[in-house]
Amino acid sequence: MPISEQPSGAKTTQKKVPSLAELEHTSWQQLASAPESEQDPFKFMTVATCTSKGADARMVVLRQVDAGRKYVWFHTDARSEKVIQLEAFPTATLLFWDNKKQLQLRLMVETRLHTDDYVADDQWRALWTGNRKLYLSELKPGTEQPTPYPGFPVHFGENLPTEQESEEGRKNFAVIECRVLSMEYLHLSRAGQTRAFFQYEPESKMVWLAP
Numbered sequence: 001m002p003i004s005e006q007p008s009g010a011k012t013t014q015k016k017v018p019s020l021a022e023l024e025h026t027s028w029q030q031l032a033s034a035p036e037s038e039q040d041p042f043k044f045m046t047v048a049t050c051t052s053k054g055a056d057a058r059m060v061v062l063r064q065v066d067a068g069r070k071y072v073w074f075h076t077d078a079r080s081e082k083v084i085q086l087e088a089f090p091t092a093t094l095l096f097w098d099n100k101k102q103l104q105l106r107l108m109v110e111t112r113l114h115t116d117d118y119v120a121d122d123q124w125r126a127l128w129t130g131n132r133k134l135y136l137s138e139l140k141p142g143t144e145q146p147t148p149y150p151g152f153p154v155h156f157g158e159n160l161p162t163e164q165e166s167e168e169g170r171k172n173f174a175v176i177e178c179r180v181l182s183m184e185y186l187h188l189s190r191a192g193q194t195r196a197f198f199q200y201e202p203e204s205k206m207v208w209l210a211p
């Protein structure tokens with residue numbers, strides 16, 4: 001029905017449909033600001049990896065994003081299972097979910113491990129002692145224990161290590177650099193779902209997908 005013929009009081013709720021380029025831009029903007037935001041659900045992501053037995057997944061903190069070059073970084077213990085898996089199978093999927101916005105992002109990435117180089121040194125230097133404490137574990141993550149173990153020497157309890165004590169964790173610290181090969185966007189809505197695919201490598205491409 002033409003707008004002029006609509007019953008009085010009826011509202012036209014025609015929303016401007018964002019372009020593929022706009023969706024891609026706003027997604028990367030949210031990713032880029034998430035590491036500095038306590039509230040943004042994109043501050044946490046699920047990292048899905050391949051293993052010789054199948055698949056594995058776990059939550060990690062998104063530490064850094066380069067929206068221009070399409071890189072993201074997270075931190076982990078160099079002795080952890082995920083590092084062993086990523087060394088054998090460097091591709092991974094990073095999964096984000098924003099419940100408020102009803103938005104899922106899936107980033108397909110190629111990972112690179114940094115332990116003894118300037119990348120790891122720089123990120124370690126910027127890490128406060130509360131985070132460094134997590135790398136003081138005397139035990140390889142995932143080893144079986146007769147009793148619960150807090151993940152750092154028990155004498156620290158709730159206290160923070162000194163800057164000097166925290167340096168003991170450097171040898172266990174790893175940065176995982178993720179080069180984003182492609183990103184999939186999915187927005188849920190009663191008015192219709194929006195699904196789009198953005199490829200960066202081997203060549204750039206943007207396309208709508210059927211949800």
Ligand SMILES: Cc1cc2nc3c(=O)[nH]c(=O)nc-3n(C[C@H](O)[C@H](O)[C@H](O)COP(=O)(O)O)c2cc1C
Pocket residue numbers: 044056057058059060061062074075076077080081082083141142
């Ligand atoms: C909210 C949340 C954030 C986490 N952040 C990290 C993180 O940034 N890095 C990390 O290695 N593990 C993090 N973990 C723990 C991992 O999920 C996982 O239990 C641990 O790294 C061992 O995983 P793996 O055996 O697959 O290596 C986090 C867990 C939760 C629940």
